[in-house]
Amino acid sequence: MKNRKVVSKIAVLTSGGDSPGMNAAIRAVVRTASHFNLECYGVMEGYNGLIHDDFVRMGPRAVKHIINQGGTILKSARSPEFRTREARAEAHKNLDKYGIDGLVCIGGDGTFTGAKIFGEEYDTRVIGIPGTIDNDIFGTDNTIGYDTALNTAVDAIDKIRDTATSHNRVFFVEVMGRDAGFIALNSGVASGALDILIPERTDSLEEMFKTFRKAHKTGKSSSIVVVAESEKLGGVYDLAKATGEEFPDFDIRVTVLGHIQRGGSPSCADRVLASRLGFGAVEGLLRGENKVMAGLRSGKLVFTPIAEAIKKRHEIDEELLKISEVLAM
Numbered sequence: 071m072k073n074r075k076v077v078s079k080i081a082v083l084t085s086g087g088d089s090p091g092m093n094a095a096i097r098a099v100v101r102t103a104s105h106f107n108l109e110c111y112g113v114m115e116g117y118n119g120l121i122h123d124d125f126v127r128m129g130p131r132a133v134k135h136i137i138n139q140g141g142t143i144l145k146s147a148r149s150p151e152f153r154t155r156e157a158r159a160e161a162h163k164n165l166d167k168y169g170i171d172g173l174v175c176i177g178g179d180g181t182f183t184g185a186k187i188f189g190e191e192y193d194t195r196v197i198g199i200p201g202t203i204d205n206d207i208f209g210t211d212n213t214i215g216y217d218t219a220l221n222t223a224v225d226a227i228d229k230i231r232d233t234a235t236s237h238n239r240v241f242f243v244e245v246m247g248r249d250a251g252f253i254a255l256n257s258g259v260a261s262g263a264l265d266i267l268i269p270e271r272t273d274s275l276e277e278m279f280k281t282f283r284k285a286h287k288t289g290k291s292s293s294i295v296v297v298a299e300s301e302k303l304g305g306v307y308d309l310a311k312a313t314g315e316e317f318p319d320f321d322i323r324v325t326v327l328g329h330i331q332r333g334g335s336p337s338c339a340d341r342v343l344a345s346r347l348g349f350g351a352v353e354g355l356l357r358g359e360n361k362v363m364a365g366l367r368s369g370k371l372v373f374t375p376i377a378e379a380i381k382k383r384h385e386i387d388e389e390l391l392k393i394s395e396v397l398a399m
């Protein structure tokens with residue numbers, strides 16, 4: 071049919087752990103849809119809203135004043151229900167009811183796994199936008215929320231440094247990253263950590279102790295060790311305990327930054343990234359893209375098959391890892 075659009079009505083959802091900038095992405099999707107005269111719906115609470123028919127019609131004014139807000143106005147959830155074939159059939163029935171033929175899924179690898187399966191089972195066109203603080207998605211240099219989380223972590227570690235210095239203390243600071251050390255490595259470098267422990271590298275206690283001894287010899291009186299939550303040596307409390315046993319004179323404290331890294335107003339970089347990817351996703355759908363993720367690599371919008379985005383690993387920067395070791399003393 072001449073001039074028939076590839077998609078005519080779209081829906082957008084946020085799923086998995088929320089991340090700062092998801093709202094900016096929703097805004098970009100809704101307004102780009104409006105620009106191209108596409109009807110747009112928001113789905114509440116990720117895939118749960120698809121299954122339980124929780125849709126809201128969204129026009130450009132529905133997303134006013136949210137570009138600067140953390141969290142997600144659509145709410146988010148990890149949906150075990152969506153793993154069942156019956157629930158996905160229900161979701162498809164609901165999409166059909168509204169005549170929605172394009173679905174924008176904002177989230178991380180769990181979200182994309184759901185999108186991939188759904189896209190393979192049904193003719194609804196699906197497109198992913200990477201939104202997670204972990205930055206562990208292949209096919210984009212940065213995920214939405216990562217930059218903000220990084221800045222939150224650095225800000226917190228800077229504050230910890232003040233008190234660590236005043237009391238000549240050693241602090242073990244745990245940062246988020248389910249299976250990835252991006253936040254740990256980059257916040258560690260940015261905050262001048264003595265050591266950085268990440269899951270991508272096999273560390274040993276002895277190596278860490280060596281680093282402490284070396285630093286001590288040069289007169290270092292306080293230290294920060296940044297530890298990714300998923301590092302392999304047993305967790306931040308065990309690390310602190312083992313260090314205390316090796317260096318009984320050390321005055322050691324542990325801080326777990328936790329979910330503060332997921333909140334807050336998105337950084338400028340995250341707002342711009344979210345705006346570009348939100349726009350890119352809708353434009354991509356209109357150009358016929360399907361079962362792909364919109365990402366930004368070296369400043370360019372690229373589409374990566376969702377299957378690849380899930381399967382391949384976003385590699386940590388080995389050079390930065392080296393630099394962190396050279397500079398920490």
Ligand code: F6P
Pocket residue numbers: 087178202203204246247248299332
């Ligand atoms: O994936 C984002 C993330 O914040 C991880 O860094 C963390 O391991 C996980 O989510 C925490 O999930 P929840 O909020 O469900 O405890």
